[in-house]
Amino acid sequence: MNSRVRSRRDVLRGALVGGAAFGLGLGLRPGQAFAQDSTGTPDAGPIGEFKISLAQWSLHKRYFASGDTAKANLGFPRDAREGFGIEGVEFVNQFFKDKARDEAYLKELKQRADDQGVECLLIMIDGEGSLSHKDPAQRNQAVENHKKWVDAAKALDCHSIRVNTGDNYSATEVADAVDGCSALAEYAKSVGLNIICENHGGPSSDPDALIALIKGVGMDNFGTLPDFGNFPTKGPREEHDYSIDIYDAIARLMPFAKGVSAKSFDFDDQGHEIFLDYPRIMKIVTDAGYNGYVGIEYEGGRLSELEGILATKSLLESLSGAKYEPKG
Template sequence: MQFGFSSYSFYQHLRTNRMSLFEVIDWIGASDATHMEIATVSLSPEISNDTSTLDQDPGFVQEIKTRAADQGVTLSNLVVPADLLGADAEKSMQRVKRHIEVAAALDIKLFRHDVAKWAHRAKDIAEFEALLPRMVEACKEIAQYAAPYGITTSVENHGLLMNGGERVRRLIHLVDEPNFKTTLDVGNFMSVDDNPVVSVAENARYASIVHLKDFYVRSQYPGEGWHHTPGGTYLLGSIVGYGDLDMRRIVRGIVDAGYDGFVSIEFEGIEECLMANPIGLANAKRLFAEAEAAK
């Protein structure tokens, strides 16, 4: 298992220019982590609007590659938003393909894209099934585009349309490309009220990379800043191991599935990130060590 961070874990400081991406790489290089995945949204001032221009700045891309190599940090995954179902689906598709070329330039072998905007929600399963052929076609096209670069593409359980574990597995099987998998986020299942222990265990065998995150969970409105699920649960990001998710059983499901790849801490809580991230990393390593010892 290789433990590291998503650049998104440093979003508090990246969006305010308190840290640059190069300083994040330096921080990770000096930590006990071995890799970093680049989330393009972390290079944007707004979470909901990815305005990054990584695909238009080859000089910046080369500087990232050089800095990571100098710091001994493996670049593990490139995470790019996409809306392949909206009015600008073709424009979004071309942006995804340009970022696959960015991943290749960075020697990154894993690539995650969305299929729809986060808030896109099918009214019922019939609407999801009606959209599914378009999702399959788009994901297949991207996977086939990435294959000559030796890149594995993936869809994350992310957003209200594709957050359910069963929907992700259905998409993977229908796309039916050897280099198409899932970015497995252990916490995101909660956003559509899926049981994360069950969904992680069922989806771990299809994972190209794992996002480890934790949530505080409440049944009644606690105050501003909490995410409200369709089922009426309230979520707030926490330090890994400090929240209410059954992280031991979740990690055990990953280990029992035989997964042995990159694990990224994806911190999105309100605690100070430079305090939260090393605690989360230490907790993650301990939890996986316990799970491995119990096998």
């Protein structure tokens, strides 16, 4: 273990023991501030205005069925703009897996986005190895694998790549994860990009563990992408041996957020998301001082992808600038 890892681990332990707010402000955009602590039980008040983007995974069935995902991916900016009236897109690397170093392809993709007046926001990265692997050689290889996607995101003028942090860390031991994520964040910082971590299974869906990692890295370009739906819960959708209060978890991740993933599954006749209290969540987002893009990620089965995206967009639009009233 190198001295950089030992130093970061010692700092983290001191923060956990002493209650220090190490790295508390990571992920806040310029002009954001903590007017009040973000909490999972917000008070009544206005929900802030925000912009809506589209996460490409919302259309994964369409693109995987296309027979040529790289070609279909070139049409994503048009699909977002002309199909849904959305002007910000969040790519998924699975659809152009072998194009990260293809300068001509990336140039064409960026031009197509520009032609549509669509902003490229981030690339969600899967399948490039564990940034927290206990084997230093495999961990370092994962860092190297991710660097090409940092470069691709830079070519598209994105602000971030979303990474999977791997399984080898916890709320009390993050040394290996800090080592891998720090190395990648340092590379991204050199080209002006962010590395962001979604609650995406494993320890990343435990807010204690993910926040420990964020604080352990302690870099201003290393933050979170809170997803409304990716927490282990006991409820109507799925059963686990333990549960996490998703509203509290979102509130805890929001101070470090550089993006927000509006996961949705199904809707009632009034257009409300059945499994998630969207007004409550968006008030939590507001109270954290966030006013950037909120990305639609529809993953339901009853509605088609088209219907689910439009239903999520309609719900989000109804909440932007609305008044939040807690349920009795």
